[in-house]
Amino acid sequence: MNYPEILKEIANPPIGFFKKGNIPDLSNSIAIVGARKASDYGKTTAYNIAYELAKRDITIISGMARGIDTSAHKGAIDANGNTIAVLGSGFDNIYPAENYGLSETISEHGCLITEYLPNVKPLSYNFPERNRIISGLAQKILVIEAGERSGSLITAGFALEQGKDVFAVPGNIFSPYSKGTNNLIKDGAKLISNIEDILEEYNLKKEDYKIKNLDEVEKEIVNILKSGAVSLEYLIENINYEMKLTLSTLSKLECKKIIKKTYGNYYILY
Numbered sequence: 001m002n003y004p005e006i007l008k009e010i011a012n013p014p015i016g017f018f019k020k021g022n023i024p025d026l027s028n029s030i031a032i033v034g035a036r037k038a039s040d041y042g043k044t045t046a047y048n049i050a051y052e053l054a055k056r057d058i059t060i061i062s063g064m065a066r067g068i069d070t071s072a073h074k075g076a077i078d079a080n081g082n083t084i085a086v087l088g089s090g091f092d093n094i095y096p097a098e099n100y101g102l103s104e105t106i107s108e109h110g111c112l113i114t115e116y117l118p119n120v121k122p123l124s125y126n127f128p129e130r131n132r133i134i135s136g137l138a139q140k141i142l143v144i145e146a147g148e149r150s151g152s153l154i155t156a157g158f159a160l161e162q163g164k165d166v167f168a169v170p171g172n173i174f175s176p177y178s179k180g181t182n183n184l185i186k187d188g189a190k191l192i193s194n195i196e197d198i199l200e201e202y203n204l205k206k207e208d209y210k211i212k213n214l215d216e217v218e219k220e221i222v223n224i225l226k227s228g229a230v231s232l233e234y235l236i237e238n239i240n241y242e243m244k245l246t247l248s249t250l251s252k253l254e255c256k257k258i259i260k261k262t263y264g265n266y267y268i269l270y
Contacts, residue, residue, distance in 0.1 A: 010136040010162050014115040017133075018091060020103075021111030024082035028202060029059040031138035031159070033131075033152040034068025035145040035177045042145035042177070045169055046071035047078075049142065051257075052195045054081025056204055059110065061086065061138045063130065064099055068144050068152075073102060077109050086134045087114040088126035095122035113137075128154050135159040140201060142167045142192065146180030153180050156189070165201065167192045217241050217249045218258075222269070225259060229266045 006026055007013050032050055034042060046068045050060045054076035062069040064085035076083035085106045087095070091114065094100045103112055113133065116126065131154045135141055141159040143166070146152040156166050168189040171178025185191050192198055214222065220239055224230055235250070236243050250267065253259040257270050 004137060007136045010132060012132060014133060017113050017115045019111045019113050020091060021107035024059045024110045026059060026137060028057060029061055029138045031061040031134050031141045032072035033062055033155050034143055035147060035150060036065050036067040038067035038145050042068055043071040046144050047075040049195060049198060050075030051079045053198060055079035058202060061134055063134055066096055070099060073106055077105055082110045084110045084137060085112050086130050087112060088130045089122035090114060090116045090118040090120035092118040093121050127151055131155040132158045135162055135164060140165045143181050143184060144169045145171055145177045147176050148179045150180045156184060217245060218253055221249060221253060225267060225269050229268045232265045
């Protein structure tokens with residue numbers, strides 16, 4: 001087993017760990033964590049940010065808990081990107097139980113990791129302990145919704161000890177699940193209000209798209225749209241493929257949420 005170099009740098013690295021799947025590239029990685037009892041706002045934010053980052057080859061790391069963690073993993077998977085789940089139990093005791101199917105999918109898009117023997121149950125004190133691995137594997141940490149005593153704040157604390165950048169999404173000042181994130185921002189965490197705030201940390205732009213898995217026709221259309229909105233007529237006239245193939249490819253790219261049609265039959269990058 002290849003032990004990630006980045007994990008060797010933390011204060012208390014695991015002696016070893018079990019994994020299911022393959023550890024993806026960690027040179028561009030982020031941990032996305034937050035409340036289990038997350039609001040729709042929090043879960044949507046986690047999904048969208050994970051989706052946008054994963055389709056740009058940034059590995060999403062989380063703990064597969066309910067709420068924010070689950071939404072982040074699903075966003076990465078739907079983007080056909082890489083994700084890692086660090087568990088607080090052994091592989092024979094997937095927790096929460098309703099995420100068993102998700103755990104199988106994660107192992108196909110990256111891997112599951114745990115330092116616990118297969119029969120270890122999800123004991124409460126395991127989760128704060130495993131959080132050092134979540135932050136240890138990631139270059140940066142993003143917290144989305146967290147109470148004043150949230151385990152996500154433990155992850156953020158480990159990240160700061162490890163010299164990692166910590167980001168936080170601001171939340172409703174009347175919600176108990178925003179107190180932790182809002183306090184992080186007051187204490188110096190970078191406020192994240194849109195996807196561009198994260199992308200600039202990786203020297204990426206919103207128009208940079210993950211195109212390595214696209215076919216040649218898809219790549220040509222994406223490259224044309226990088227210059228801005230383009231009409232359907234322009235595409236048909238300027239692409240080197242038959243109209244039927246061009247139209248079917250446009251539909252495929254729309255389904256993949258890489259492009260979208262706007263008013264007047266114009267296409268833009270999503």
